[in-house]
Amino acid sequence: MSIKDTRYSKSTTPRSYNQGVFGATDTERKTFHIGHHDGKGRNPQLPIAIDRSYDYERGERFTIDRDRGSQRSRGSIRSRGSYSSSTHGSEKPLQEKVKDCCRMTIAFIFSNVGVCAMFVGYTIMGSFIFQVIERNDDAFKDISVEAERNRTIAYLWNITHHFNINNYRGWNDSTAVGVSSYQKYVIDAITRGYNGNDNATSYDPWSFEGGFLYSLTVITTIGYGHIVPKTTNGKIMTIVYTIFGMPVFLLYMANIGDILAKGLKWTYAKICICRHARDEQRYQPSAVWRSAATMFSSPVDPRYPAVLENGGGEGFELDPGQRRVLHTPDQISIGSESWRSVPSEKTDLSSVNIPITISLVILFALLYGGTELFQSFEDWDPLTSFYFCFISLTTIGFGDIVPGTSVSADNRINFIYCALYLMFGLALLSMCFNLMQEEVVHKVTTCVRSVTFFKRRKELN
Amino acid sequence: MPIERGRPSQRIHASGVGGSHQSSQRSHGRSSSSSRTSLHRCKDCCRKFISLMCTQVGVGSLLISYAIVGAFAFVAIEGEMGKATTNMTVEIHNQTLENLWRHTLKFNVLNRTMWSEEIDRTLIIFQRRVVKSIIKDGYEVMDPKDIWTFPASLMFCLSVFTMIGYGHMTPKTVPGKISTILYAVIGIPLYIVYFMNMGRVFAKTFKFLYRSIYRCVSQEKREAEEEARLSGWEEPAILVPSTACVWVMILYVVFGTVMFAEWENWSYLDSCYFSFTSLAKIGIGDIVPGIGSNGHTNDNATKLIINSMYLLVGMGLIAMCYTLMKEEFLTKINAANEEFKEKVYLCGLRLGLIVEDDEEDDEEIRHLPSRSMKPNRKSVRRR
Numbered sequence: 001m002s003i004k005d006t007r008y009s010k011s012t013t014p015r016s017y018n019q020g021v022f023g024a025t026d027t028e029r030k031t032f033h034i035g036h037h038d039g040k041g042r043n044p045q046l047p048i049a050i051d052r053s054y055d056y057e058r059g060e061r062f063t064i065d066r067d068r069g070s071q072r073s074r075g076s077i078r079s080r081g082s083y084s085s086s087t088h089g090s091e092k093p094l095q096e097k098v099k100d101c102c103r104m105t106i107a108f109i110f111s112n113v114g115v116c117a118m119f120v121g122y123t124i125m126g127s128f129i130f131q132v133i134e135r136n137d138d139a140f141k142d143i144s145v146e147a148e149r150n151r152t153i154a155y156l157w158n159i160t161h162h163f164n165i166n167n168y169r170g171w172n173d174s175t176a177v178g179v180s181s182y183q184k185y186v187i188d189a190i191t192r193g194y195n196g197n198d199n200a201t202s203y204d205p206w207s208f209e210g211g212f213l214y215s216l217t218v219i220t221t222i223g224y225g226h227i228v229p230k231t232t233n234g235k236i237m238t239i240v241y242t243i244f245g246m247p248v249f250l251l252y253m254a255n256i257g258d259i260l261a262k263g264l265k266w267t268y269a270k271i272c273i274c275r276h277a278r279d280e281q282r283y284q285p286s287a288v289w290r291s292a293a294t295m296f297s298s299p300v301d302p303r304y305p306a307v308l309e310n311g312g313g314e315g316f317e318l319d320p321g322q323r324r325v326l327h328t329p330d331q332i333s334i335g336s337e338s339w340r341s342v343p344s345e346k347t348d349l350s351s352v353n354i355p356i357t358i359s360l361v362i363l364f365a366l367l368y369g370g371t372e373l374f375q376s377f378e379d380w381d382p383l384t385s386f387y388f389c390f391i392s393l394t395t396i397g398f399g400d401i402v403p404g405t406s407v408s409a410d411n412r413i414n415f416i417y418c419a420l421y422l423m424f425g426l427a428l429l430s431m432c433f434n435l436m437q438e439e440v441v442h443k444v445t446t447c448v449r450s451v452t453f454f455k456r457r458k459e460l461n
Numbered sequence: 462m463p464i465e466r467g468r469p470s471q472r473i474h475a476s477g478v479g480g481s482h483q484s485s486q487r488s489h490g491r492s493s494s495s496s497r498t499s500l501h502r503c504k505d506c507c508r509k510f511i512s513l514m515c516t517q518v519g520v521g522s523l524l525i526s527y528a529i530v531g532a533f534a535f536v537a538i539e540g541e542m543g544k545a546t547t548n549m550t551v552e553i554h555n556q557t558l559e560n561l562w563r564h565t566l567k568f569n570v571l572n573r574t575m576w577s578e579e580i581d582r583t584l585i586i587f588q589r590r591v592v593k594s595i596i597k598d599g600y601e602v603m604d605p606k607d608i609w610t611f612p613a614s615l616m617f618c619l620s621v622f623t624m625i626g627y628g629h630m631t632p633k634t635v636p637g638k639i640s641t642i643l644y645a646v647i648g649i650p651l652y653i654v655y656f657m658n659m660g661r662v663f664a665k666t667f668k669f670l671y672r673s674i675y676r677c678v679s680q681e682k683r684e685a686e687e688e689a690r691l692s693g694w695e696e697p698a699i700l701v702p703s704t705a706c707v708w709v710m711i712l713y714v715v716f717g718t719v720m721f722a723e724w725e726n727w728s729y730l731d732s733c734y735f736s737f738t739s740l741a742k743i744g745i746g747d748i749v750p751g752i753g754s755n756g757h758t759n760d761n762a763t764k765l766i767i768n769s770m771y772l773l774v775g776m777g778l779i780a781m782c783y784t785l786m787k788e789e790f791l792t793k794i795n796a797a798n799e800e801f802k803e804k805v806y807l808c809g810l811r812l813g814l815i816v817e818d819d820e821e822d823d824e825e826i827r828h829l830p831s832r833s834m835k836p837n838r839k840s841v842r843r844r
Binding site: 018145149150152153156157160161164165168171172179180182183186192217218219222223224225229232235236238239242246320352383384386387390391394395396397398399400 | 473554557558560562565566569573576580581584585587588591592617620621624625626627628631635638639641645649730733734737738739742743744745746747810819
């Protein structure tokens with residue numbers, strides 16, 4: 001990879017520095033880039049920092065300008081291109097227009113709103129599809145608990161007529177048989193979707209709400225199984241629907257998780273601004289270390305040995321010194337007013353680390369909120385409600401307890417509440433796990449870095 | 462080695478782990494000195510145990526033993542404590558009979574309409590109570606002891622920590638529900654570790670197989686490769702295409718389809734539907750092997766156990782596909798990225814936006830870190 005390329009790699013993928021997938025010169029440059037980025041966050045007016053890192057900082061400013069220059073030039077390329085296309089827009093052929101339209105549609109689909117809309121739209125579509133397919137199924141038409149009851153009453157009357165009230169034993173035995181068969185019928189009806197309402201002929205599990213919850217549970221891999229497809233077409237459709245639905249769901253989860261994570265990080269940075277600022281100072285030198293660590297520990301890169309020989313070792317040795325310099329203003333500035341008057345306007349969100357405890361608190365809040373919510377909608381006890389939330393959010397989804405299927409009332413709207421809770425809850429869950437993973441990885445790298453640092457120092461001494 | 466022959470367990474351990482040969486040598490050296498205290502031995506054992514636990518074999522056996530322990534625990538919890546609900550339903554049944562008798566005594570055979578109304582009311586109450594006990598309290602038609610047999614319980618545990626959640630049998634009691642939650646909290650991370658581990662192992666194996674097949678098939682390429690290797694070139698990495706992964710998954714689903722269809726006398730569609738929903742972790746649970754149509758557990762426990770093995774291996778295969786596809790995707794993205802960069806650069810050159818002196822700038826940039834940091838290093842040394 002030539003050196004010129006690295007410039008573009010840096011500016012096109014500014015956040016790729018800890019992936020370690022780019023070339024050797026790239027890595028090297030990244031180290032440097034982050035290094036002077038650290039300097040940027042510090043107050044340059046502090047006297048002690050200046051005399052030690054004067055040279056360093058001048059160089060840094062120089063490169064920043066360079067960087068901006070290159071960005072500007074690149075921007076102008078793009079803008080010029082778009083300008084030319086827009087001036088000739090009037091006589092643009094239809095094909096171009098269609099292409100443009102397609103491009104815009106695709107861009108929109110992959111934006112956050114588009115992904116959400118796609119997810120919800122896909123679920124609603126699934127709901128209608130399953131409704132159409134499964135409505136034709138006449139498995140529920142022959143469920144009439146009322147008719148069976150009347151039959152049982154007639155049977156009992158026959159028994160009573162036969163035995164009269166003189167033969168209690170014979171009457172009792174026969175009645176027990178009748179009641180048992182009736183009970184069996186009711187149980188069978190329940191397993192087929194009967195929910196206790198007497199007008200069972202009009203009962204339809206594949207209502208819009210039911211279908212919505214079914215499609216959602218299928219593509220989120222929860223799979224309650226409170227209603228199941230009975231027809232051949234329904235089963236085939238479930239398989240096809242899942243194959244296309246799961247990527248959509250994963251996309252949605254990643255996207256919403258990302259937005260939520262950013263929002264949370266921003267809030268966290270704003271609320272704990274002072275702490276954050278200090279954290280930033282503590283963490284940013286570590287970014288240098290991280291890049292150094294990736295440089296040394298990425299055997300994936302075939303050009304790795306070259307880095308080690310050329311500039312890598314040098315860069316590594318330099319790091320402790322840099323760290324020292326960066327820490328100097330930190331220690332001084334904590335109490336100083338001038339430092340606080342310069343708030344970090346653009347907080348770099350990627351450097352904010354949410355502690356694990358906060359993620360755990362959010363998880364428990366999610367579970368607790370769900371527990372309270374379903375307790376108020378359904379007449380469940382707290383344990384059942386918590387059990388339901390837990391089983392749902394872990395995507396186990398037994399389906400023994402599902403809101404909206406209770407005996408007493410016809411509250412199928414609860415399916416929708418359940419679906420909304422799942423949509424939001426799963427995204428939040430994925431966010432929390434991502435944040436926790438990030439934090440753990442960060443902790444581990446810090447640990448490894450400090451160990452290597454001390455080892456290195458020993459060697460130096 | 463002669464000493465080691467007398468310690469077969471150690472040798473097995475060393476061969477099984479592969480990487481820990483050194484440690485076993487160390488311990489063997491220490492054992493020959495015969496001045497080893499029991500504390501040392503204990504420490505050694507612990508170390509070995511931990512290193513074994515970190516291997517694939519360790520994780521797999523840990524997961525299986527976790528499933529077995531869980532199966533026993535749920536048999537104990539649900540089998541014993543689930544009796545209460547059954548008794549309650551029997552009670553409802555008896556109460557209804559009593560009520561019926563009372564009404565019959567009251568009206569006798571003289572007033573049919575009145576009698577019918579009363580009986581109807583009684584039956585409606587009975588029906589409501591039955592529905593409530595089934596839906597809300599989770600009454601089962603069968604004795605919980607018959608439902609919570611060991612293989613069925615094993616299947617339940619598996620469905621909990623793999624997050625499939627068939628729901629064909631669920632805990633009904635309060636301790637059962639609590640222990641299910643706790644079981645999942647510990648089991649799911651364990652399962653994820655297993656999942657990742659198996660994915661890596663399967664990916665390696667599959668890559669190896671694919672590579673050898675690839676070489677066999679394309680003999681010419683192989684010769685070219687030989688030449689390249691002789692002339693000092695590195696062997697080009699053969700990527701497993703994602704279509705191969707998809708084929709493996711399809712074959713696995715087909716295998717499951719045929720297997721379950723033969724065993725359970727299901728239609729092929731049902732069988733395919735079951736395999737697919739299980740492997741996709743949906744677990745709708747309307748059809749589960751080993752459980753008859755009306756909830757009766759069949760005697761053949763082997764089916765359930767083989768089904769569990771099918772699921773565990775299938776999950777490993779999914780992890781493998783995931784790993785391989787990610788690898789391929791990353792490589793392709795990288796290639797596309799470089800191509801794009803090249804294009805942008807060429808475009809910039811052509812438009813005259815990038816001047817040739819760029820190289821000098823970059824040279825400067827390259828030298829900057831060393832220049833700027835050298836004084837710092839000195840400062841460290843001074844301190």
